[in-house]
Amino acid sequence: MTTEKLPTEVRKEQIVEAALAILGDQEIKKLKMTDVARHMGLAPSALYRHFRNRDAMLSAVLEHIRARLYSNLEQVRQQTDNCVDRLKEMLFRHGRLISRQQGIPRIVFSDELWGQKRERRQRMYRIITGYLAEIEDIVREGQERGQIRTDIDAHVVAGMFLGIVQPAALLYHMGEGRFDVDGHIGGCWVVLREMIVMK
Amino acid sequence: MTTEKLPTEVRKEQIVEAALAILGDQEIKKLKMTDVARHMGLAPSALYRHFRNRDAMLSAVLEHIRARLYSNLEQVRQQTDNCVDRLKEMLFRHGRLISRQQGIPRIVFSDELWGQKRERRQRMYRIITGYLAEIEDIVREGQERGQIRTDIDAHVVAGMFLGIVQPAALLYHMGEGRFDVDGHIGGCWVVLREMIVMK
DNA sequence: GCTTAATGTGAAAATAAATTCACATAGGGA
């Protein structure tokens, strides 16, 4: 087989995307080098030109996810100025990530990625807690601007955000797409909004 | 090495417990036959006298978990009659399961166990949704007895239960025990209680 | 056009884990 040759930068990106595509797909399986390679029409050994080993590849996948989550955050900040709307938007975007994007949310609770290597597990932990801290910031800003009740702890709100979004991902994947993510998130948002908006 | 000989019934139980102990332990790793065997001072091949293969063993582990969760439910039902108290008790028991028991909550979101085999994934899905249905029942009963607000959907409350408990498990395991499960659950309970009790 | 470094390949080796198998033995029941 003769395959086009591309610079590493591009290939690295492609490999990460292939990995994500595989993880996001129907079947829940271990991410195999062979699969990733096949998905891109390369020999498995080609992957080693771009990543030292499987581990390095997984780390790159993780980094990609981190970037995605944070860019989402950035976009929402620019999209609207109202903190309640920002929260809502983040919630629904996350929902879309679960049901329509590639395997990002699945990875968040996957042994596969953070399970084995301690260092990676810690990185994942920091990604999630960092993300939650950002949500917390949105809430706090909303409180300062009088859009959100001040007698409710911003940290608790961030916890509820995770509490809405994470079980949805779990049930969606375990239920093989049967679980109604949008419905769940929509319903939860009504309750959450009710609870936090200034009356 | 000369090891005592025990009847299968006993051994099966021991094997499942060894598996759970390993999963619950510090290091998050793939459940290997070798590890389970070593944990009990047996040769790996001995395990095959009791389970056809690794898969059958994992299924037994899953069944054990199911039984544990449901017995918890049963105990709480007998312990108190007040539905709000029952909910609280379930929440805190689950918290203890996360931070102090063997690896049950970790398994709930583990690719390792429900990831590969479709049939097992579906079973896990049914276990969780069934458990939530029971929580929902507690809520509904509380509503009928006038202990819980009726203008709030029992299903939503069950969803929040999962939303409190599951992220706690995730963060506890990823954070290597650093995450304060009791604090999280305690805090959430205050909010939840506030939201659902009849005023 | 040539050179060469980066990228790709297939086959083989390394690693890892599950599983099988021939043999050993404990211990409950005739």
Next chain:
DNA sequence: TCCCTATGTGAATTTATTTTCACATTAAGC
């Protein structure tokens, strides 16, 4: 007591996957 079977063992064997390696090829710069 002796037998028979369930349980246990260690040493292969199988299966799955990652990783290495010697060699091929492309494309970018000279």
